[in-house]
Amino acid sequence: MRIYFTRLKCLLRDKGNLFWAIIFPICLGTFFYLGFGRLTMDSMIDTVDAYVASDYTLDILVKEMQEVKINNDKPLFNVDVSKSKDELEQLLLDNKIKGYIYIENDEIVYRVNSSGLEQTITKSFLDQYLQITTLIIKVNTTNPDKLLDVLTDLGNQQSYVKEILAGSNPKANRLNIYFYALIAMACMYGSFWGVGLVRDIEADNSPLAARVNITPTHKFKLIIMYFLAALTLHFFGNVVLVLYLKYLLQVEFSNNLALIILTSFVGTIGGITFGSFIAVLVTGSPEKKEGIVNVISLFLSFLSGLMVLEVKYFIDHNIPILGYINPASLLTDSLYSLYYYNSISRYFTRLAILAVLSIVFIIGTYIKMRGNRYDSV
Amino acid sequence: MITDKYFYHVVKGWVVEMIVKVENVSKTYKNGVKALQNLSFEVREGEIFGLLGPNGSGKTTTINCILALLKYEAGNIEIFGEQMTPERYDIKAQIGYVPQQVAVFNELTVEENIDYFCGLYVKDKTKRKALVDEAIDFVSLNDYRKFYPKKLSGGLLRRLNIACGIAHKPRLIILDEPTVAVDPQSRNKILEGIMKLNKQGATIIYTSHYMEEVEQICSYIVIMDKGQVVSHGTKEKLKAMITLGETIEITLPNRNEAYLELFRKLPNVLDCFYKDRILVVKSGKGQTNVPNVLQLMQEHNFNYENIYSSLPTLNDVFLEITGKELRD
Numbered sequence: 001m002r003i004y005f006t007r008l009k010c011l012l013r014d015k016g017n018l019f020w021a022i023i024f025p026i027c028l029g030t031f032f033y034l035g036f037g038r039l040t041m042d043s044m045i046d047t048v049d050a051y052v053a054s055d056y057t058l059d060i061l062v063k064e065m066q067e068v069k070i071n072n073d074k075p076l077f078n079v080d081v082s083k084s085k086d087e088l089e090q091l092l093l094d095n096k097i098k099g100y101i102y103i104e105n106d107e108i109v110y111r112v113n114s115s116g117l118e119q120t121i122t123k124s125f126l127d128q129y130l131q132i133t134t135l136i137i138k139v140n141t142t143n144p145d146k147l148l149d150v151l152t153d154l155g156n157q158q159s160y161v162k163e164i165l166a167g168s169n170p171k172a173n174r175l176n177i178y179f180y181a182l183i184a185m186a187c188m189y190g191s192f193w194g195v196g197l198v199r200d201i202e203a204d205n206s207p208l209a210a211r212v213n214i215t216p217t218h219k220f221k222l223i224i225m226y227f228l229a230a231l232t233l234h235f236f237g238n239v240v241l242v243l244y245l246k247y248l249l250q251v252e253f254s255n256n257l258a259l260i261i262l263t264s265f266v267g268t269i270g271g272i273t274f275g276s277f278i279a280v281l282v283t284g285s286p287e288k289k290e291g292i293v294n295v296i297s298l299f300l301s302f303l304s305g306l307m308v309l310e311v312k313y314f315i316d317h318n319i320p321i322l323g324y325i326n327p328a329s330l331l332t333d334s335l336y337s338l339y340y341y342n343s344i345s346r347y348f349t350r351l352a353i354l355a356v357l358s359i360v361f362i363i364g365t366y367i368k369m370r371g372n373r374y375d376s377v
Numbered sequence: 378m379i380t381d382k383y384f385y386h387v388v389k390g391w392v393v394e395m396i397v398k399v400e401n402v403s404k405t406y407k408n409g410v411k412a413l414q415n416l417s418f419e420v421r422e423g424e425i426f427g428l429l430g431p432n433g434s435g436k437t438t439t440i441n442c443i444l445a446l447l448k449y450e451a452g453n454i455e456i457f458g459e460q461m462t463p464e465r466y467d468i469k470a471q472i473g474y475v476p477q478q479v480a481v482f483n484e485l486t487v488e489e490n491i492d493y494f495c496g497l498y499v500k501d502k503t504k505r506k507a508l509v510d511e512a513i514d515f516v517s518l519n520d521y522r523k524f525y526p527k528k529l530s531g532g533l534l535r536r537l538n539i540a541c542g543i544a545h546k547p548r549l550i551i552l553d554e555p556t557v558a559v560d561p562q563s564r565n566k567i568l569e570g571i572m573k574l575n576k577q578g579a580t581i582i583y584t585s586h587y588m589e590e591v592e593q594i595c596s597y598i599v600i601m602d603k604g605q606v607v608s609h610g611t612k613e614k615l616k617a618m619i620t621l622g623e624t625i626e627i628t629l630p631n632r633n634e635a636y637l638e639l640f641r642k643l644p645n646v647l648d649c650f651y652k653d654r655i656l657v658v659k660s661g662k663g664q665t666n667v668p669n670v671l672q673l674m675q676e677h678n679f680n681y682e683n684i685y686s687s688l689p690t691l692n693d694v695f696l697e698i699t700g701k702e703l704r705d
Binding site: 002003014 | 441469
């Protein structure tokens, strides 16, 4: 334990370490908060202008559209039924409106000249409207005695906006995803501690490491003690970050605080062991190793959707195996499991895979380091 | 346990244990540089063994091979009669290493640094405390116990570097150029300390390109050049190997090339040349040539500022064997 405490002391006395482990993620969180933390999806969406052809309209649809609200006060649609289909077509061709709705052969047609948020919202509403009316007609035809139950259920779905935009977790704020991403990134930052671990143990990385190498201390013991010291400090930093986000910035983590901290713990282990494993595989100076680990971490983070969410969906659908061996992906997946799916089994599966990967990384690091003689020191 | 019977040498009827045995070791770096070529030597218990050679001669490479830090393509290295490998922790426990570059933790104080390294060898806290105190005393860093390395001068830092390597009282101490960039006062303290360690029973391997240091403290010397042993023995034996017996240096007010011929005609003179205003006369073994030189100068009424005679140095040995100076 003496090695552990001395290592911890060294890490704590290095102001650079403290900045990157604790201060930097907090600064980033604060910037996120100042930038868009106060925003919510509700406040981001304005009332959408919707045009329905007066000569090809459906009263019930217009009525539904007029009643849909973003929140209690703000209507989702500003419905205009004063123009004919021909007039609206001309306005659409002149780019004066973004789209219009008309009914033809009992089908709702939505004509647009381009894609955009307003068009997406309108289309999503129409899709759902169609699903509901089809359902009512089907129940009325096949099982009329259940119609009242169905209508009651449907009546409980008060917000189309939340249905469309917020996924299956009705309490979640989509912008929280940035704070989850920040936590995931802070965990992946642990990879730099991993590089530091290798730098201070591999004899060809520093004179200090060469000196430590000729002592009778077993390399595995050194690796574990250095790892535990890095884990202690980095995990502490991550817990501070989570608590800062929750209690000072008031970021809503639902009831998942304990699970987020657990993710942070396993994620920190994953980050450190990943960094040490890559560092031990790459030959060259510690600076080179740090650079390569940085590039790989960023690439894996990109693949995991930390920067562009759609990339994650693409990987999940086309190369799913990559999602299971990418620590960043496993980390974001477990956090998203809490956010999107409220799925504990999915959450624990991802966390377990990450834990197994971490074990593989640390053992791999030891095997690569064990009994090493170097070409030059 | 020492198992190899060949690891004992008999000197004047006493059995002397062989501590390090380097046999035909060759090492080529990835860039093609042949650092060691069939290098062989032995270090006996109780010696201060000097590895002398110019920069780039392979001294540090040799040390790193002995410590099983470096790969080498041929040869064999044994310490305490056992094959040295990176995982021979039992052998490592008996070695103290002072690297050429200062290798200490900048985040730990002087005392904490020594305690940390000592603790990698000695688990018992009470015993370790005594050893750390002793090491601090030994390198005279008592006034700097709570100082961080960044606050220490180069000389004090070197002393800390040494203390970290010797605090656990190892049987074999390897010091790789410990006095590089050190002020004369610290250098003397370091050299005195090494002799003291040797008197306390440690076998020392000392590498340097400063011949004066090696000459001052080493009982056995291996001279290296281009990764090979060019000569070895005690300093007396090494000096006896060469033809040079004496070097006389005369500082003249002006350089006069005609003097050279006169001095060359003196008996037993091997060579005569100028180094700036200093006329250097090298003589062979035998009686000193100083009276002859003085007589010649008197006869020809030469003016001179001073005259200085010296016996051969290891530099002379190196020069005669390799044709170049140690500091080239």
